[in-house]
Amino acid sequence: MIRKVYICNDSLTGIFSAIYDAWKEGKSGQEVGIALRGHLENRLFCEYTEVSESEKKSVAVERMIKKNLGYDTYWDIYHALLADDCVKADAVLGAMLAARNIPDSRKIMTYLSHPQVEKVFELSRSVANEAHLFTGFVRFCELENGILFSEISPKAQVLTCIADHFTNRFPQENWMIADKTHHMVLVHEAGRHWILAQNQKLDEEQVRRTSEKEDTYETLWKNFCTTISIENRENPSLQRSHIPRHFQQDMVEFDK
Amino acid sequence: MQIMEKLTMYDKLSILTDAAKYDVACTSSGTARNGDGTGIGNCSQSGICHSFSADGRCISLLKILFTNECIYDCKYCVNRSSNDVVRTSFTPDEICELTMEFYRRNYIEGLFLSSGIVKSPNYTMSLIYAALYKLRHTCNFQGYIHVKAIPGTEEGLIHRIGFLADRMSVNMELPTAESLRLLAPHKTRKNILTPMRLVQNRVNENKQEIALAGKAGNLARFVPAGQSTQMIIGATPESDFQIIKVAESLYQKFDLKRVFYSAFIQVNEDRNLPAVTGEGPPLLREHRLYQADWLLRYYNFAADELLDESNPNFNVLLDPKCNWALKHLEYFPVEVNHADYNTLLRVPGIGYRSAKRIVQARRMGILRFEDLKKIGVVLKRALYFITCEGRLMYPVRLEEDYILRNLLNVRDSVPDSVANMKFQQISLFDDVRFREEQFQVLPGEKRTEAERILG
Numbered sequence: 148m149i150r151k152v153y154i155c156n157d158s159l160t161g162i163f164s165a166i167y168d169a170w171k172e173g174k175s176g177q178e179v180g181i182a183l184r185g186h187l188e189n190r191l192f193c194e195y196t197e198v199s200e201s202e203k204k205s206v207a208v209e210r211m212i213k214k215n216l217g218y219d220t221y222w223d224i225y226h227a228l229l230a231d232d233c234v235k236a237d238a239v240l241g242a243m244l245a246a247r248n249i250p251d252s253r254k255i256m257t258y259l260s261h262p263q264v265e266k267v268f269e270l271s272r273s274v275a276n277e278a279h280l281f282t283g284f285v286r287f288c289e290l291e292n293g294i295l296f297s298e299i300s301p302k303a304q305v306l307t308c309i310a311d312h313f314t315n316r317f318p319q320e321n322w323m324i325a326d327k328t329h330h331m332v333l334v335h336e337a338g339r340h341w342i343l344a345q346n347q348k349l350d351e352e353q354v355r356r357t358s359e360k361e362d363t364y365e366t367l368w369k370n371f372c373t374t375i376s377i378e379n380r381e382n383p384s385l386q387r388s389h390i391p392r393h394f395q396q397d398m399v400e401f402d403k
Numbered sequence: 404m405q406i407m408e409k410l411t412m413y414d415k416l417s418i419l420t421d422a423a424k425y426d427v428a429c430t431s432s433g434t435a436r437n438g439d440g441t442g443i444g445n446c447s448q449s450g451i452c453h454s455f456s457a458d459g460r461c462i463s464l465l466k467i468l469f470t471n472e473c474i475y476d477c478k479y480c481v482n483r484s485s486n487d488v489v490r491t492s493f494t495p496d497e498i499c500e501l502t503m504e505f506y507r508r509n510y511i512e513g514l515f516l517s518s519g520i521v522k523s524p525n526y527t528m529s530l531i532y533a534a535l536y537k538l539r540h541t542c543n544f545q546g547y548i549h550v551k552a553i554p555g556t557e558e559g560l561i562h563r564i565g566f567l568a569d570r571m572s573v574n575m576e577l578p579t580a581e582s583l584r585l586l587a588p589h590k591t592r593k594n595i596l597t598p599m600r601l602v603q604n605r606v607n608e609n610k611q612e613i614a615l616a617g618k619a620g621n622l623a624r625f626v627p628a629g630q631s632t633q634m635i636i637g638a639t640p641e642s643d644f645q646i647i648k649v650a651e652s653l654y655q656k657f658d659l660k661r662v663f664y665s666a667f668i669q670v671n672e673d674r675n676l677p678a679v680t681g682e683g684p685p686l687l688r689e690h691r692l693y694q695a696d697w698l699l700r701y702y703n704f705a706a707d708e709l710l711d712e713s714n715p716n717f718n719v720l721l722d723p724k725c726n727w728a729l730k731h732l733e734y735f736p737v738e739v740n741h742a743d744y745n746t747l748l749r750v751p752g753i754g755y756r757s758a759k760r761i762v763q764a765r766r767m768g769i770l771r772f773e774d775l776k777k778i779g780v781v782l783k784r785a786l787y788f789i790t791c792e793g794r795l796m797y798p799v800r801l802e803e804d805y806i807l808r809n810l811l812n813v814r815d816s817v818p819d820s821v822a823n824m825k826f827q828q829i830s831l832f833d834d835v836r837f838r839e840e841q842f843q844v845l846p847g848e849k850r851t852e853a854e855r856i857l858g
Contacts, residue, residue: 257763260774283453283463287508295507312447313509318440320507338440364504367416374420375466376456379668379683385459389452400454400510 152180154187155198155236162228162236163205165198169240170208176241176263186233216246217253226278227270229304238266277301278308284390285309285324286399288365289358295322296354299397306333310341325349365399372400415491416501422471422482423517425670426633427663431463431512431547433628434569442543444506444513446569446628450547451512464515464549465505469493469531473519477576477587478673479638482519486671492521495534499542506546513547513569514538524555532560535567547628552602554594561598562625565605570628570660573599575653578646582639585675599657602630606658629660636692637667637685638676642715644706647695651706654699664692691717698723701755702748720811725751728788729803735788736795739775740765752785772796784810 153169155161165181173179182188182195189195212221224239241263246255258264287295295317299305306326310333313322317335324333332349335341395401410418432450454462470492471482481488493501498516505511516534520527531550538544550568552561565571573595577583580592609625616622632653636646650662666684669676695717698704702724709723710716718726728735728751737750739761747758757779764770764778771791776782786796787806799805 254767258767259760259764259777260768265777279451282447283451283509283512285509289508297509312445315438316445317443317507318438319443360504364508367413367501368505368508368510370413370417371420371465372454372456372462374417375424375462376458376460377424377668378458380458380460380666380686382459383457386455386457389455389459389461398454 148177148192150178150180150193152182152193152195153198154182154184154195155200157183157185158200159225159228160202160205161198161200162239163208164200165236166240166243167204167208168196168198170243174244174247176237176244179240179244181236181240183233183236212243215252216243216255220246220253220256223256223267223271226274226308227267229308230270230274231302232270234266235270238263238270242267274303274305274308277303278305280394281305281309282312284394284398285313286397287322288399289361290354291356291358293321293358295320297322297324297397298327298354299324300327300393302328302393304329304331306331306343309333310335310343314341325354369400369402410489410491412497412501415493415497416467418489418491419468419471419493420466422519423466423468423515425481425665425668426466426515426517426551427665428549428572428631428633428661429461429463429466429515430631430661431549433660434547436545436627438545442545443503444544444546446513446545446547453509453511463512464547465502465511465513466515466517467493467498467501469498469516469518469527469534470521471519472521474522475520475587475589477590478671478675479586479635479667481670483671493534495530495537498534499538499544502538502546503542503544506544511546513549515549517551518553520553524553525557525560528553528556528560528564532564532567535564539567549628552598554590554598556598558601561601562605565602565625566623568626570631571602571626572631572633573602575632575634575649575662577639578634578636578641578649579639582641586638596657599630599632599659602626603657606630629658631659631661631663633663633665635667636664636689642710643688643692643695643717644710644712644715646692647699647706647709650692650696651699662696664689664696687719688717691723695723703745704749721807722751724749725784725810729807732801732803735801736790737788738790738793739770740792750785750788752781752783752788754779 151169151172153165155165162181169179169181180193209221212224224242227235227239242255242261245258245261245264246252249255249258255264256268259268281299281301285297285299287297290296304326306324309324313324314335319337320335321337322335326332330346332344332347333341334344430450431446432448434446435448436446438445450463452461452463456462468482470490471488472490472492473482473484476484498514502511502514506513516531518527518531521530535548535550538548548568549570549572550564552564552571552573554573575595576587576590583590583592605625606629609622613620613622613624634646634649646664653659653662666686666689667677668684669679672679695709698709699706704727709727717723721729728749734746734749737746739747744758744762747753747761748755753761760778761770761775761780764774769792772782775785775791782796787799787801787809799809
């Protein structure tokens, strides 16, 4: 039997469009699959099709998941699809197909013995964990024009996961968080809702011009972090296990 | 005493952070609150860690003292009145500025304000009140505030501060009244427990008032994240058993959210303090107490089950749960597919999260050892104590010595933070008993201490 594999971009719209096409075609993971562009491994007995991506397909799939699998499952799927992983789309499709064969589809995420459900669960958990860490590890600096600006290098595309948190926390501030890994920027204007800008080039010159007081507070903060540590208890490996190196690169207190 | 007037913000922050660093709690958990959209800040139920200092402890709150001037002379404290150190104070404005500017940059989750006692408890607390009032009402700060309540402060003031703070804590300082008399001559047990009781009662009243008024009433919440306390471990000769007995009574009788333990660190020399030994602080002991503390709070263990009179200290090599299991092999092995939640909780290697997942997952089918691994059970510890469908994972013997020997081969029974310490491991002179002669505490008095005071 020939397996039909749909090729799409690594974006929510892309993957949901692929699920839309695959869903109409096959009943099981043996019949259909999804591969991400750039991570393609050509295999025997597979037929590859390019997906025509559209917002309409994506919205339809989103609605279908929420309606048939429940909001909690949608939450897991959404987070899993933001992960840095090349089989995530196939795992989500596999889990959704598996949900057809159980009595209550809404409980699909508790069937952890199914390998693809387990994969989705694992991805969702790791993305949610990373997002949670960034709610603490994001560091803003104040630019000349009063905007709070931050750069992060996350593994997963966590910006949309932390957007509501920061909007609620700093409603009256203008702030921006730039994802250097995926070239996206989260922008919040005081009193408004956040927006996500993709493939945006930042004006490097402008984001280096910090406000007059910025240095003072950065120095105070660095001093605080050094002073608060108790010498007799020092334990760098414990520190690193809590806050791995790749997080430290964008945090002012770890600046040398 | 030196009082320097002209210090920069940088110097002040250095001094008052350095003086506050021995306070343990830096948690920002226990309350969930959305911002109202007009100010700045919110709180998340589980708390958020913002950084970690070189000692591996979490930095969540801006942990500072209001002032390090102090009229008390507690022997273990770096700020004791007889120490010759530079003294300084923040003004309420400076505290607001630091908190707001750090918070905006997402450095911190909120403020943890403690203080030395300047002039009197009431005077100090009224200064703190002024700072917090300004922060909440002028700066419209809606983030987390943890404030220390100083024993001896009048009731009304504690009431008012409680409405501004999320968490309040009164330090137990030391586990028994006897030790307190010896090392903190200006503090008494009664004095410490009074504000604790006060906060507890007020929290309960406040909950009832809010329930009665309903959502529309929109009443202010009093200390919504509850209260906590901390004790110094290893400065005085109490056994682990006495300490967890005290902690247990605090949880049961005072509804505390957390009891923190702080390994004693030698900052002063005093004949009533343990001699300087060149060893580091008793970190392993502190770690064991935290493990036991979790067993009390989340695993339905009682202090009496973990330790007793004849066996008053924790095992250096095994965590308290493994230790308990080895002494109670009659309960094992447990069949994972049938055992109830509370029985699963008692199995070494199964945490409360994995126990919950097991109970959920087995409704869908029979669990095998592979499934347990996915669920998050630590099999290398659990395998001696569980069966799946009546079978053990490997042919192991249910004998104390055999299991102990095998468990000790698993390296992570002692966590990294303590495994690398030079002084630790099996020392004949580990912590408590060695220093006992330094104190004159009657054995009978020690034993009943916990029950006597808290009874």
